[in-house]
Amino acid sequence: MTSVGKRIRSFVSMALACAAVASLSGGSAAAQSKDQLVVGQLQFLTNFHPLVQVNNTKRLVVNYSLRPMTAFDENVVNHCILCETLPTIENGLAKIVDLPDGKKGMKVVLQLRAGLAWGDGVPVTSKDIEFTWRMANDPNIGFSNYNPWTRASELKVIDERTVELTIPQIISSYNSWDQVIPEHLEGPVYAANPTLDAYVKQSLYNTQPTNPGLWNGSYLLSDYQIGTRIVFTPNPKWPGEKPHLQRIILSYRDNSSSLLQNLLAGSVDAVPVSPGGISFSQMLDLKNQQPDKFTYHLAYGTNVERIAVNFDNPILKNKSVRQALLYAIDRQAISDELFGGLQPVANGILSTENVYYSKDMTLYSYDAEKAKELLSSAGWTPGDDGICINDKGERLSLELVSTAGNQTREQIAQVIQSQLKDVCVEITNNFVPLQEFNGVMARKRKFKALMMSSIDFSPSVSPKIALGSDSIPSAKNNGVGNNFSAYSNPEMDKAISELETALDPETAKQKWADVQRIFAEDLPMLPLYFYPRAYVTVTDLTNFRQGTLDPLQIWSEEWQRQ
Structure with a gap:
């Protein structure tokens, strides 16, 4: 080993190694229920709003319950998640057009999938897209800029499920769009709190995050305890594939050593690997010691x-x-x-x-x-x-x-x-x-x-x-x-x-x-x-699409334990 290598390895915690050995030598914990998955986590969210101050930590939590309009899978293929058909130039749902100012732009048609509803049963409609677009373009608010609604300069509601977006330039990401939020719940909050600080404090995503009407994914955020856990349960209003797991519990720890100990003890079933979970070196050490005890998911x-x-x-x-x-x-x-x-x-x-x-x-x-x-x-x-x-x-x-x-x-x-x-x-x-x-x-x-x-x-x-x-x-x-x-x-x-x-x-x-x-x-x-993209999970977890290029939680209804 080089001198640099020796120096680096000296920073790896010996206490962690001792804890891992102790856990390995002890008896295994009682088997978890096959209809739930406990995911060990670090860094509890302090702001649940899906489109304000977005970072990787938040994206890996909110996508259980609030889905984006589109997302890329593990094969670098873009899919409609909330829409019926992905707009493309070829299918005519996206067009290059001449704009009134003489420049070229685009018209993109998005149609929401049939039967899509918020967790309280209220249909997801064009009003929700229009509301999200309007808030995103309000300079007093400011939303996420991953696949932002601000790229559209105009929005025309065609019917209850269909909108047409005008993009004032030709862009390659014309068919990638973020989440929408519920106008019937967040609209009154926004009207009463027209600045970012006031809105974020009063948003139901932060005052009532277990309100089912905030969520439109296959799971609902149904329970939480600050700093300790977040619980997701199936959304009965989800029109797509019904979730196999009846509970997904995000169980929070203070550090990665504690996460590893809990994984070894059987009190958690899965942990992400760096930056939001155990370290990569911990995963490698665990794989060397227990190659068959867990499944080690690894993708580009x-x-x-x-x-x-x-x-x-x-x-x-x-x-x-x-x-x-x-x-x-x-x-x-x-x-x-x-x-x-x-x-x-x-x-x-x-x-x-x-x-x-x-x-x-x-x-x-x-x-x-x-x-x-x-x-x-x-x-x-x-x-x-x-x-x-x-x-x-x-x-x-x-x-x-x-x-x-x-x-x-x-x-x-x-x-x-x-x-x-x-x-x-x-x-x-x-x-x-x-x-x-x-x-x-x-x-x-x-x-x-x-x-x-x-x-x-x-x-x-x-x-x-x-x-x-x-x-x-x-x-x-x-x-x-x-x-x-x-x-x-x-x-x-x-x-x-x-x-x-x-x-x-x-x-x-x-x-x-x-x-x-x-x-x-x-x-x-x-x-x-x-x-x-790396995770360590129990071996009976299947359909765990770790390699997706957008957050794997977007496809969490497919996960099941055999």
Whole structure:
């Protein structure tokens, strides 16, 4: 093992290993009921609204009960979830049209599936789509920007189940759309609370999350206890395949060690693997010790772990410093030693497995000497204590913020701290609770220098959400956007705009190459690695479609225990 490898492994908790051995040597817990599944979780939601301050943690919870209009499966095929037929140019439900301003745009027709109803029995109608679209376009509110309703400049209600959307440009993601929310319940709340802060506090998603009328998926959020559990039960109004499991219980723990112990003891039946569950190293250790006790689900992922770089920080405005930081992090060693090489190093926001991945960009393989040269060229030289200083005597000291209780991130942060110290950069780690992380640190951009988190680019998601200058969260847009770095480059904005309008694969590939090239040159964030989609479950769980490119919970009615 290399010296770097030894250093990395030293950060793996010995207490965890002892706990795992103790659990393995004990007797197994009583078998769980075959009609329920207990899923161990970290990071309890502090805001249940499906379209406000959306992140990966929230998407993996709300999709049990509130389905998006469309979603991509494990074969990269887009499906209608709430609609009857996926709009395409070929079937005529999507058309390129001339707009009154002389530009080209699109008309897209969405028809809700027959029999679709909210959990209280009220039909899901065009009014709900129109209401969601109207709220999304209200600058005082601000909704999710994964597959946003704001892309449509106009909406025409054709009948109770059908709407026509006008998109003021040609975009490749014209047939990917987010969830809708119930006008009959949320409409009065919105009318009485027309600002984001007031609305979120009074939204029934946060004051009455067990109200069945809020949900339209195969399951209803039927019970919860803050910080402890969320219970889902079948929605009798769901018109699709009826759920096989009668209860799905999300059971929360404070840390990944506790999750692993509960899995081994039989008190939970499934756990996600990093970033929202046990660490990848824990999964590998468990698989080595108990290869047949559980099923280990592993599939290619689009979720990239990255470090956002705050461009308001004068040290980080210098591109040479950003480049030096990435050269100084031995990402391959981290992957090899903690993840068995199964979490591939990220060269950008697209994995090498992606058909649009381009090699025509700067690659940052580990090179500590190159990092030192870049820092020197930026005016940073080692001080008496080994930490760099500039000609003003200021120290090269940066704070790295991430989520508390996430063992994987805590391990990685400590490794990065150690590796960067070798090139004279001082890193102070700051692990904060999820609510503070998603709110003050991310949405209000209060992190001082560096912030480690993940972002999932499913096939329909534009890189604009993290790289577009109009996606910088601010008070003006109510904190919408994942461009936490405040990165703004007209060349990148142009490249993204051209990518979004590319309808044919060859043009899309060329435009993706431009985005990746500019990204690698500017480094608005430091890409670390891609998370495979991974879960550990009991062996009798079947039809568990772990490889879907949108949240697997969208297909949870298919899960069953044999």
